Amino acid sequence: MPLQVEDIQGILLYGYGQLRHACFLLLGITDKEAAQKWLGTLDIRNADFKPDDVHRCLNIAFTATGLKRLGLAEELIGEFSTEFREGVAGTEHRQRILGDIGESSPDRWRWGGSRNPEPHVLLMLYGRDEAALSVLLSEQRLRLTSFGLQLIEQLDTTWLPEDKEHFGFRNGVSQTGIEGVHTRTSPGNTVAAGEFVLGYPNEYGQYTDRPLVNRDQDLQALLPHAPDDQRLHDLGMNGSYLVFRQLSQDVRAFWRFCDEKTRRRDGAPDPEARTRLASKMVGRWPSGTPLVRSPEKDDPAFSRDNDFLYYGSSDAHGLKCPIGAHIRRTNPRDSLEPDPGSDRSIEVGKRHRILRRGRIYGAPIARSMEAADVLAAGDAAGERGLHFLCFNTHIGRQFEFIQHTWINNPGFDGLYEDDDPLIGDRGSGHGKPGGTFTIQADPIRTRVTGLPRFVQVRGAGYFFLPGLRALRFLASRP
Numbered sequence: 001m002p003l004q005v006e007d008i009q010g011i012l013l014y015g016y017g018q019l020r021h022a023c024f025l026l027l028g029i030t031d032k033e034a035a036q037k038w039l040g041t042l043d044i045r046n047a048d049f050k051p052d053d054v055h056r057c058l059n060i061a062f063t064a065t066g067l068k069r070l071g072l073a074e075e076l077i078g079e080f081s082t083e084f085r086e087g088v089a090g091t092e093h094r095q096r097i098l099g100d101i102g103e104s105s106p107d108r109w110r111w112g113g114s115r116n117p118e119p120h121v122l123l124m125l126y127g128r129d130e131a132a133l134s135v136l137l138s139e140q141r142l143r144l145t146s147f148g149l150q151l152i153e154q155l156d157t158t159w160l161p162e163d164k165e166h167f168g169f170r171n172g173v174s175q176t177g178i179e180g181v182h183t184r185t186s187p188g189n190t191v192a193a194g195e196f197v198l199g200y201p202n203e204y205g206q207y208t209d210r211p212l213v214n215r216d217q218d219l220q221a222l223l224p225h226a227p228d229d230q231r232l233h234d235l236g237m238n239g240s241y242l243v244f245r246q247l248s249q250d251v252r253a254f255w256r257f258c259d260e261k262t263r264r265r266d267g268a269p270d271p272e273a274r275t276r277l278a279s280k281m282v283g284r285w286p287s288g289t290p291l292v293r294s295p296e297k298d299d300p301a302f303s304r305d306n307d308f309l310y311y312g313s314s315d316a317h318g319l320k321c322p323i324g325a326h327i328r329r330t331n332p333r334d335s336l337e338p339d340p341g342s343d344r345s346i347e348v349g350k351r352h353r354i355l356r357r358g359r360i361y362g363a364p365i366a367r368s369m370e371a372a373d374v375l376a377a378g379d380a381a382g383e384r385g386l387h388f389l390c391f392n393t394h395i396g397r398q399f400e401f402i403q404h405t406w407i408n409n410p411g412f413d414g415l416y417e418d419d420d421p422l423i424g425d426r427g428s429g430h431g432k433p434g435g436t437f438t439i440q441a442d443p444i445r446t447r448v449t450g451l452p453r454f455v456q457v458r459g460a461g462y463f464f465l466p467g468l469r470a471l472r473f474l475a476s477r478p
Contacts, residue, residue, distance in 0.1 A: 001200055001227065003180060003193055005047040007238040007467045011059040011124060012197065012391055013047040013181055015172070015357050019057060019126040021133040022359050024155040024244075024387060025140065026111055026119035026461075029069035031148025036070060038147030040475040046468055056136045057126040060471070061242045061463035063087070066120030071477040076235065079211035080464065083395035084241055088460045089113050097404040099425025104457035110246070111153040111459035119152050122244060122463050153459075155246065155387055157359040160369065165360055166249045166384045167278070167422070168369040170288030174306050174327055176353050186307040188333060191350045198393050199227060199237030203351045208393040210236025222473040238467030240391040243354075243399045246361075246459040247423070248385040254278070254422075254454045255371045261448055274371055277448070280439055281421035283325030290327070295320040309334040311341030318440035323413050326422040329406045336413060352401050354390040361387055385455070395462060410434045421448075423455045 005013065016022070029035045045057040062070070064085045067077055077085065089095060089106035100106060106113030123140060127133030144151055165171040177185025179192050194202030198210045212232040213223060223233035255278070262273035275298075279285045285298035292313040293302040311334045315321055321328055328335065331353070334345045362384025366373035392398035406412055407420040410427045419427050419434030427434030439446040466474065 003047075003178075003197060003200065004224070004238055004467075007224070007469050008047040008197060009059045009239075009465055009468065010045040010047045010049060010057055011126075011357055012240050012355070012465060013178065014051070015175075016054075016057055016126045017172075018051045019054070019128050020159040021127045021130055022157045023125045023133060023137055024157075024359075025121075025123040025125070025151060026153040026155070027121040027123060027144065028117055028150040028152050029066060029120045029148060030150050032069060032071055034146075034148030036475050036477065038143065038149065039070075039471060042471075044468060044471060055128045056132045057124075058136065058140075059124045059126075059465070061122045061124070061465040062474075063118065063120055063122075063461060063463055065118055067464065067474070069120050070474050072474065073217075076211050076213065076217075079209075080236075081209070081241065081395060083400065084462050084464060088243070088245075088462045094400075096428075097400060097408075099403065099408045099428060100457055100460070101425070101428050103453075104425070106460075109457065109459045112461045113459065116459075117150075117152050119461055121149070122242070122461070155361065157361050157387060158363065158384075160360055160364060164286075164369055165386060166251050166362070166364060166369070167254055167282075168251075168371065168374070169282055169284060169286050170303060171360070172356070173284070173288045173304055174331055176355055178355070188309065188346050189306060191353050195350070195353060195393060195398070196240055196355050196391050198239050199224070199234055202393065203347070210234065210239075210393075212236075218473065220476065222476065223469055224467075235466075235470055235473065237470075239470055240393060240465045241395050242463040242465045243388070243390050243392070243395065244459075244461050244463060245388040245457055246385065247388050248383050248456045248458050250452075250454050250456070251365050251374060251384060252380075253452055255374050257451065257454075258371070259375060271372060278371070280322050281325060281437060283321050283327035291321040291325070309341075309346075311335060311345075316341065319442060322437070322439050324415050324418040324421065324438055326420055329412055329420050330402060332406070332413070352398055352406075354392045354398050354402065357389040357391065359387045359389070361385060383458075385458070391465070408434070410436075421451055424451075424453070426451065426453050 125136050163171055177190040179190050192203045194200040202208050207228045212226050213235050218233045224237050226232040226234040258274045258278045262270050262277050264270050284290050287298050287300045288303040289299050292308050292315050334341050365380040366377045408425045410417045410419050410432045417433050417436045418438050421437040424434055435451040437448040
């Protein structure tokens with residue numbers, strides 16, 4: 001079943017890599033009728049475009065409360081997923097499984113959470129250059145109050161050279177491909193469209209639950225028919241659930257830790273060992289080269305390589321890429337049960353994949369982002385990190401599963417007290433200590449202990465990204 005790209009918002013299928021400048025506006029709805037009029041005037045970018053022809057883009061998503069503010073009936077909101085309706089900070093259970101405790105607790109967030117105004121709308125703005133983004137941002141901000149909208153937060157972004165993130169590693173290499181859309185990804189990294197776009201078969205060959213509308217609730221026939229039940233109109237079709245988390249990175253703490261753990265016996269720093277430990281924790285070298293391709297040193301020839309397996313690269317025991325490394329946890333490929341090393345293992349893993357669409361924010365501590373320069377730099381003003389955005393059609397089975405069962409789990413794949421060395425919550429949500437990183441070796445493994453938490457949550461939300469026909473439906477509700 002081909003995707004209806006003209007009805008799908010562009011950010012869902014493409015990351016707008018050619019548009020390096022972005023800004024996210026979190027909005028509150030104060031006047032329903034005015035907000036509906038505003039929604040009807042927006043020029044939302046769909047997924048039917050040529051990247052070279054686009055200089056700016058606008059996309060939009062809503063929280064469950066935002067849909068209520070737009071007048072969507074309670075019975076229809078009840079058909080959205082439980083995770084979306086409850087919200088990312090809706091229950092203590094969800095906070096524990098996501099690791100949103102301590103300094104990352106929702107009561108400490110800067111937006112979202114229990115102490116801040118609840119956002120209703122997420123407006124995503126993209127520009128090819130600063131000027132294009134600035135004009136788009138000015139246009140949208142000028143119109144807010146006259147259309148019954150309140151600006152809650154403006155989240156700016158930064159583009160770093162060589163597509164790196166603040167820890168100094170190439171970002172966005174391990175991206176998932178959508179079946180029928182992305183033709184350059186390998187079969188092992190190409191996933192059924194229904195895992196990311198509602199209204200299409202998922203990896204189970206089924207349609208993920210989504211809100212369906214009776215004909216008498218859509219008298220103008222604005223919505224598409226449900227492919228699995230032609231009697232109903234499909235409010236969810238060509239949409240997706242968007243997870244947004246603002247993640248603050250303690251870059252100095254990360255490199256200080258790696259430096260202290262790798263100093264020579266005389267106390268002198270060992271730059272090569274420092275970079276090697278950091279790369280073991282990530283699973284890639286700073287250039288992006290995966291350790292399974294070049295376990296002993298960085299080799300930029302493989303800097304964009306994402307077509308590899310673990311068992312298929314003779315690394316069943318983690319002697320090249322440690323079992324607990326960040327990229328091995330977030331995408332285990334062929335390394336987990338059932339039957340590690342088989343197609344079955346890959347197939348099961350595909351049911352827990354997400355589409356990442358995040359953006360960096362904040363100025364780097366050192367312009368070069370090299371470890372030595374970070375360690376030598378003085379105290380850096382401001383904060384830096386990642387605006388993490390991802391899409392999935394089943395938040396519980398995809399994003400939350402990855403976060404709880406793979407990233408924060410100290411017992412991942414036979415380990416005992418190792419959570420994700422880069423972004424883990426140090427075992428807090430499992431009632432079991434984390435903060436250990438095991439480097440498998442023959443004959444003797446190495447255990448690095450005392451890892452602090454390098455990444456903290458500053459805000460988060462679950463949003464629904466509608467298709468364009470669904471947007472027209474929302475804008476026309478009486």
